[in-house]
Amino acid sequence: MTLFDLRIPDAVIDVTVWVLVLFGALLCLTAAIGLLRFRDVPTRLHAATKPQVLGLLVICIAIALSQRSVIGIVLGVVLVIPVLLMQFATAPLSAHMVGRQAYRNGTIDRRSLVVDELADSTETPPAAGG
Amino acid sequence: MNPLLLVIMIVFGIAAILTVVRIAIGPSILDRAVASDVLLTEVICVLGAEMAINHHTRTLPVLLIVAAVGVFGSISVARYVARRDNTTP
Numbered sequence: 006m007t008l009f010d011l012r013i014p015d016a017v018i019d020v021t022v023w024v025l026v027l028f029g030a031l032l033c034l035t036a037a038i039g040l041l042r043f044r045d046v047p048t049r050l051h052a053a054t055k056p057q058v059l060g061l062l063v064i065c066i067a068i069a070l071s072q073r074s075v076i077g078i079v080l081g082v083v084l085v086i087p088v089l090l091m092q093f094a095t096a097p098l099s100a101h102m103v104g105r106q107a108y109r110n111g112t113i114d115r116r117s118l119v120v121d122e123l124a125d126s127t128e129t130p131p132a133a134g135g
Numbered sequence: 136m137n138p139l140l141l142v143i144m145i146v147f148g149i150a151a152i153l154t155v156v157r158i159a160i161g162p163s164i165l166d167r168a169v170a171s172d173v174l175l176t177e178v179i180c181v182l183g184a185e186m187a188i189n190h191h192t193r194t195l196p197v198l199l200i201v202a203a204v205g206v207f208g209s210i211s212v213a214r215y216v217a218r219r220d221n222t223t224p
Contacts, residue, residue: 023139026184030146033177037153040173046165049157053169057176064180067187068195081192088198092176095206099172102213103165110216112163 011075018070025067032060045114046107054100058092065089140188147181168212175205 039052065088069081107113108123115121154177157170179201182194 022187023137023143026187027139027143027146029180029184030143030150033180034146034150034153036173037150037157037177040157040170041153046163046169049166049169053173057173057180060180061176061183064183064187068183068192071187071190072192073190084192084195088179088195088202091199091202092179095202099206099209099213102210103169106213106216107163107165110163110165112165 012073013075015073018073022067022071025063025070029060029064029067032056032063036060045117046112047104050100050104054096058096061092062089143184147177147184151177164212164216168209168216172205172209175201175208179205 033056036052036056039056040049043049043052065085068085069078072078072081151174154170154174158167158174161167161170179198182198182201186192186194
């Protein structure tokens with residue numbers, strides 16, 4: 006009997022998967038509440054990017070764990086890693102684009118800014134798309 | 136039905152409803168873009184939770200495609216949204 010034939014007890018896996026999925030669902034709810042309660046686009050981006058990606062990470066761990074055996078868990082990790090990498094790569098990208106456009110569009114609360122490093126550059130840089 | 140499953144479904148449902156409310160009332164188009172991005176990620180989370188609960192991996196390709204393509208929505212909205220003014224400081 007090698008390591009790969011080892012089976013983890015079903016009850017342990019079940020409880021862990023339920024708890025992880027519940028935690029991911031609560032993180033989704035956190036993102037939605039933040040989206041509803043924050044006041045302008047850059048603060049809403051906080052809610053949109055951070056809890057969502059952490060919730061997806063937790064749920065992907067749950068997918069990998071729900072494959073029961075050790076070889077199944079390894080295969081599950083290999084399968085969910087592309088999804089996570091894709092999300093980790095694209096969430097900051099879209100947040101950056103939306104936040105920059107929100108600054109130029111004037112949909113932010115300028116009085117709440119502590120440091121405004123973009124205020125000096127009054128002209129749009131070339132190839133900025135604005 | 137497992138009561139924990141019911142709790143998970145209710146939590147996901149409330150999160151989706153709150154996000155749709157933000158899409159409906161969002162003052163600017165960028166708010167709606169951000170909220171629809173959140174809604175798309177929540178669809179990914181629901182599909183993943185269903186896989187984890189039912190112990191299969193059949194919808195993983197769907198997850199991968201949605202995670203890869205979903206970013207283009209908010210990027211293209213942010214790219215082509217009209218600037219309100221670019222002359223006044």
